[in-house]
Amino acid sequence: MTMRLDYLSIFPGYFDVLDISLLGKAVDNGLVEVHAHDLRDWTHDRHRTVDDTPCGGGAGMVMKPDPWGEAFDGIIGIEPDPSVHVIFPTPSGIPFTQSAAQELSTVERVVFCCGRYEGIDHRVIDYARTMWTVHELSLGDYVLNGGEVAALAITEAVVRLIPGFMGNPESLAEESFSPGQERLLEYPLFTRPVSWRGMDVPEVLMSGHHGRIAEWRREESLLLTRDRRPDLTD
Ligand SMILES: N#Cc1c(-c2ccc3ccn(Cc4cccnc4)c3c2)n[nH]c1N
Numbered sequence: 052m053t054m055r056l057d058y059l060s061i062f063p064g065y066f067d068v069l070d071i072s073l074l075g076k077a078v079d080n081g082l083v084e085v086h087a088h089d090l091r092d093w094t095h096d097r098h099r100t101v102d103d104t105p106c107g108g109g110a111g112m113v114m115k116p117d118p119w120g121e122a123f124d125g126i127i128g129i130e131p132d133p134s135v136h137v138i139f140p141t142p143s144g145i146p147f148t149q150s151a152a153q154e155l156s157t158v159e160r161v162v163f164c165c166g167r168y169e170g171i172d173h174r175v176i177d178y179a180r181t182m183w184t185v186h187e188l189s190l191g192d193y194v195l196n197g198g199e200v201a202a203l204a205i206t207e208a209v210v211r212l213i214p215g216f217m218g219n220p221e222s223l224a225e226e227s228f229s230p231g232q233e234r235l236l237e238y239p240l241f242t243r244p245v246s247w248r249g250m251d252v253p254e255v256l257m258s259g260h261h262g263r264i265a266e267w268r269r270e271e272s273l274l275l276t277r278d279r280r281p282d283l284t285d
Pocket residue numbers: 140141142144165166167168169170188189190191192193194195196197198199201
C-alpha cells in the first residue's frame with residue numbers, strides 16, 4: 052500500500068524536509084507519496100489574499116473559507132469519500148497520541164490542512180466533515196504559529212509505523228507508548244566507551260546477566276515515570 056500525503060499551507064516549503072532522511076527513503080521506496088500545495092494558488096485577487104478580520108471582532112485575522120474550498124475541490128474532489136482522512140492541526144484539537152498514529156498508519160490517504168493567523172473559518176472544518184473523515188488534532192498544550200510543524204510531527208509518528216518503513220519493526224513493539232506496552236518512560240541508554248569523562252556505564256549493563264539487566268531497566272523506567280509522568284501510572 053502506498054500512503055498519499057497532501058499538505059495544504061501558505062508555507063508549502065516547510066514540507067521540503069520530507070525529502071530527507073528515512074522519510075525520503077520511504078518516498079523512494081514507494082511507501083509514501085508527498086504533495087505540498089500553496090493555498091494561495093486558489094486565490095484570485097492581485098494580493099492572493101487568504102485572510103480577513105474576524106466576524107464579531109477580536110484580535111488577529113481568520114483564514115477565509117473560499118481558498119480552502121477551492122483547494123479541496125482541486126486536490127481531493129467534490130464527491131464525499133470517508134476513506135480520505137483530513138487532519139486540521141489546531142490548539143483546540145484532541146491530543147495526538149501514539150494510538151492515533153497507529154490508526155492513521157493504516158490509512159491510504161491523508162490531507163493536512165495547515166492553518167495560520169488565528170485559525171481557519173470554522174465552516175471549512177464543518178464542510179470537510181460532510182465529505183471526509185476529519186481529525187482536529189493538537190500536539191500539546193503550548194502555542195505554535197501555525198499547523199505546519201504539527202503536520203510534520205504527526206507525519207513522522209504515522210509514517211514510521213507503516214509496515215516496511217522501519218528496518219527492524221520488532222523495535223517498534225518495544226517502544227514506550229506502543230500498544231500492549233506498559234505505559235512507562237524509556238530507561239536511560241548507554242553505549243561505548245564504558246568510561247567517559249569520569250562517568251561509567253552502570254556495571255549491571257556490562258554484566259551479561261540478562262535477568263538483572265531487565266530488572267535494572269524496569270526499575271529505572273518506573274522511577275523515571277513516577278518522577279516525570281505520574282499521570283501515566285494512573
Ligand atoms: N496542532 C497544534 C498546535 C497549534 C496550532 C495549530 C494550528 C494553528 C493555526 C494557527 N495557529 C496559531 C494560533 C495560535 C493561538 C491560537 N490559535 C491559533 C495554530 C496553532 N498550537 N499549538 C499546538 N499544539
